[in-house]
Amino acid sequence: xxxIDQLFEKKKDRVLSIYFTAGFPKLEDTLPIMEAxxxxxxxxxxxxxxxxxxxxxxxxxxxxxxxxxNNGMSLKKLFEQLKDMRKTVxxxxxxxxxxxxxxxxxMENFCKxxxxxxxxxxxxxxxxxxxxxxxxxAVFDQFELRNTFLISPQTSExxxxxxxxxxxxxxxxxSAHSIxxxxxxxxxxxxxxxxxxxxxxxxxxxxxxxxxxDSQTFSTASTYSNxxxxxxAFIKTIKESKDLKVDIKTYISSVIQ
Amino acid sequence: MIRVDEKGFxxxxxGAYIPEMLHPNIDELKENYEQIMASDEFQVEFRSLLKDFVxxxxxxxxxxxxxxxxxxxIYLKREDLCHTGAHKVNNTVGQIIMAKKLGKKRIIAETxxxxxxxxxxxxxxxMGMECTVYMGALDxxxxxxxxxxxxxxxxxxxxxxSGSQTLKDATNEAMRQxxxxxxxxxxxxxxxxxxxxxxxxxxxxxxxxxxxIKWQLKEKEGTENPDLVIACVGGGSNAAGAFFHYYNTPxxxxxxxxxxxxxxxxxxxxxxTALGTPGILHGSxxxxxxxxxxxxxxxxxxxxxxxxxxxGPVHAHLFDTGRGEFVAVEDEDAMKAGIELSxxxxxxxxxxxxxxxxxxxxxxxxxxxxxVINLSGRGDKDLDTYIKWGGY
Ligand SMILES: Cc1ncc(COP(=O)(O)O)c(C=O)c1O
Numbered sequence: 060x061x062x063i064d065q066l067f068e069k070k071k072d073r074v075l076s077i078y079f080t081a082g083f084p085k086l087e088d089t090l091p092i093m094e095a096x097x098x099x100x101x102x103x104x105x106x107x108x109x110x111x112x113x114x115x116x117x118x119x120x121x122x123x124x125x126x127x128x129n130n131g132m133s134l135k136k137l138f139e140q141l142k143d144m145r146k147t148v149x150x151x152x153x154x155x156x157x158x159x160x161x162x163x164x165x166m167e168n169f170c171k172x173x174x175x176x177x178x179x180x181x182x183x184x185x186x187x188x189x190x191x192x193x194x195x196x197a198v199f200d201q202f203e204l205r206n207t208f209l210i211s212p213q214t215s216e217x218x219x220x221x222x223x224x225x226x227x228x229x230x231x232x233x234s235a236h237s238i239x240x241x242x243x244x245x246x247x248x249x250x251x252x253x254x255x256x257x258x259x260x261x262x263x264x265x266x267x268x269x270x271x272x273d274s275q276t277f278s279t280a281s282t283y284s285n286x287x288x289x290x291x292a293f294i295k296t297i298k299e300s301k302d303l304k305v306d307i308k309t310y311i312s313s314v315i316q
Numbered sequence: 317m318i319r320v321d322e323k324g325f326x327x328x329x330x331g332a333y334i335p336e337m338l339h340p341n342i343d344e345l346k347e348n349y350e351q352i353m354a355s356d357e358f359q360v361e362f363r364s365l366l367k368d369f370v371x372x373x374x375x376x377x378x379x380x381x382x383x384x385x386x387x388x389x390i391y392l393k394r395e396d397l398c399h400t401g402a403h404k405v406n407n408t409v410g411q412i413i414m415a416k417k418l419g420k421k422r423i424i425a426e427t428x429x430x431x432x433x434x435x436x437x438x439x440x441x442x443m444g445m446e447c448t449v450y451m452g453a454l455d456x457x458x459x460x461x462x463x464x465x466x467x468x469x470x471x472x473x474x475x476x477x478s479g480s481q482t483l484k485d486a487t488n489e490a491m492r493q494x495x496x497x498x499x500x501x502x503x504x505x506x507x508x509x510x511x512x513x514x515x516x517x518x519x520x521x522x523x524x525x526x527x528x529i530k531w532q533l534k535e536k537e538g539t540e541n542p543d544l545v546i547a548c549v550g551g552g553s554n555a556a557g558a559f560f561h562y563y564n565t566p567x568x569x570x571x572x573x574x575x576x577x578x579x580x581x582x583x584x585x586x587x588x589t590a591l592g593t594p595g596i597l598h599g600s601x602x603x604x605x606x607x608x609x610x611x612x613x614x615x616x617x618x619x620x621x622x623x624x625x626x627x628g629p630v631h632a633h634l635f636d637t638g639r640g641e642f643v644a645v646e647d648e649d650a651m652k653a654g655i656e657l658s659x660x661x662x663x664x665x666x667x668x669x670x671x672x673x674x675x676x677x678x679x680x681x682x683x684x685x686x687x688v689i690n691l692s693g694r695g696d697k698d699l700d701t702y703i704k705w706g707g708y
Pocket of ligand 1: 402403428429430431432506507508548549550551552553554555620621622666668669692693694
């Protein structure tokens with residue numbers, strides 16, 4: 060059974076997913092960071108595949124993408140680094156990336172490789188639903204990859220229903236109409252949106268991301284969904300870290316306390 | 317047939333590869349733009365602004381000394397005489413009316429050379445709308461006069477400091493800001509690029525160029541159809557406008573001049589069809605300069621307006637099908653062509669446009685062919701670059 064499905068079967072609440080950029084801060088940090096995330100008690104690892112033009116990302120993740128690319132990160136390199144990851148990492152692993160590098164690698168090869176090394180799901184923010192259905196769904200299914208779509212406060216109810224129908228794994232609720240990046244707190248307007256979607260009783264679990272950074276925002280998000288995704292705040296933590304293992308443990312513990 | 321299909325594709329190219337956060341905006345535009353553009357109300361306002369504000373129709377000018385030199389009949393479509401100095405304003409006039417009809421209050425835009433930024437700031441002033449223009453930090457340096465023009469017009473100019481700090485990065489930044497302000501803001505994209513329906517909408521606004529060429533040429537030569545139309549291609553909006561009504565007239569050759577920068581194989585080039593492969597940039601599938609790993613390559617051209625690693629999907633399709641002929645013009649040759657036009661015709665062209673002039677030396681044609689060159693803009697904004705280059 061797919062590890063994402065397994066996870067949500069067991070755990071319905073306070074699921075924590077941590078996003079970081081592959082090959083950042085140093086090229087060879089990818090696997091040690093994943094191991095540290097699991098050890099610290101997070102539930103899902105989201106690995107960002109760096110891209111030169113990340114249009115849905117704010118300055119923190121843009122910067123980590125640039126650094127990772129300058130370090131020499133690429134999909135080929137990433138697959139090499141991750142080829143034995145299942146020896147040391149047991150929680151679900153999701154790859155998140157913009158479409159272009161994946162298309163150049165070849166979608167089918169990419170999916171095949173993902174399954175081979177034990178990747179459980181994909182988040183491709185610039186893959187629109189129609190294109191997914193027309194061109195890629197069959198390949199994703201063949202290699203048993205769960206596909207996560209995003210929704211935002213502007214997404215209509217009708218479209219949320221469509222997205223729910225065609226998603227598996229989980230739905231990524233973008234917390235506000237914004238690009239990635241930590242903000243302070245969660246507004247009433249955001250809460251209203253979380254409640255609205257909660258009331259829709261979707262078939263897929265929901266994780267809330269963008270702007271989640273600490274135990275308070277994590278807990279609030281979890282009240283209205285199955286958990287949350289932390290990206291920029293985690294990237295900031297590891298960017299300044301002198302001891303990744305210790306700092307990751309400290310940070311994640313402070314969030315899930 | 318060169319035509320966009322229902323899904324927003326020109327053959328293999330186009331579409332709308334956008335993050336879900338942009339879906340409501342793009343969908344709103346897609347659902348409404350055709351109907352709005354077809355309405356009498358829109359057409360009356362658009363046509364009257366093109367006439368009285370932009371100064372259309374622009375002349376189709378017979379360039380006798382240039383013609384004599386090349387042994388053909390060369391007409392210049394004088395988009396340089398548009399208000400603000402380039403074709404860009406045809407599109408911004410159309411889009412600002414569109415934005416109003418959609419109930420938007422704020423405008424954002426990207427700009428490379430600053431021409432589109434100025435044209436956007438201009439129509440925002442005209443309509444009393446708030447305007448923010450994103451511009452690569454490098455372009456801000458090399459197009460100083462246009463930055464000041466935007467400010468005089470009341471626009472805010474925000475530097476894009478990521479990547480190569482040119483047009484592609486300014487476009488990234490504008491898209492991000494659109495994600496951040498989805499409800500009250502319209503994004504006026506400056507070329508036939510971006511997610512569907514932008515490439516088609518912008519092309520239709522610019523199509524007034526070839527609409528005029530047809531009747532003007534008929535008056536002067538007794539035929540609507542020249543043998544060749546030549547235009548420079550950055551994203552491809554002036555070319556799309558000049559080609560539009562000839563797409564499906566195969567006897568009219570369509571020549572697109574790209575920027576080769578320091579040379580196609582120099583590593584410092586913006587010749588997209590020569591160097592690019594299919595990929596996704598700024599929401600559409602098109603030809604794109606990229607590494608084997610799918611990272612976008614930073615382009616180079618002496619002209620900021622052509623310094624872009626992709627081209628509009630319709631041009632990728634023209635290239636792919638062979639309907640368009642593409643040439644790549646080096647910096648130095650473009651500069652010399654700019655001087656040539658200045659000396660022969662008394663017109664200092666934008667450096668973008670100068671690429672189209674040099675294309676005359678790179679293609680085959682018959683004696684007495686009628687050639688229309690789209691003179692997309694004037695050179696005032698480029699004086700600094702002409703002066704630094706110094707070869708006159
Ligand atoms: C005078 C002029 N010509 C051409 C261009 C290139 O744009 P496009 O290819 O969209 O016409 C620009 C862009 O700034 C310009 O200012």
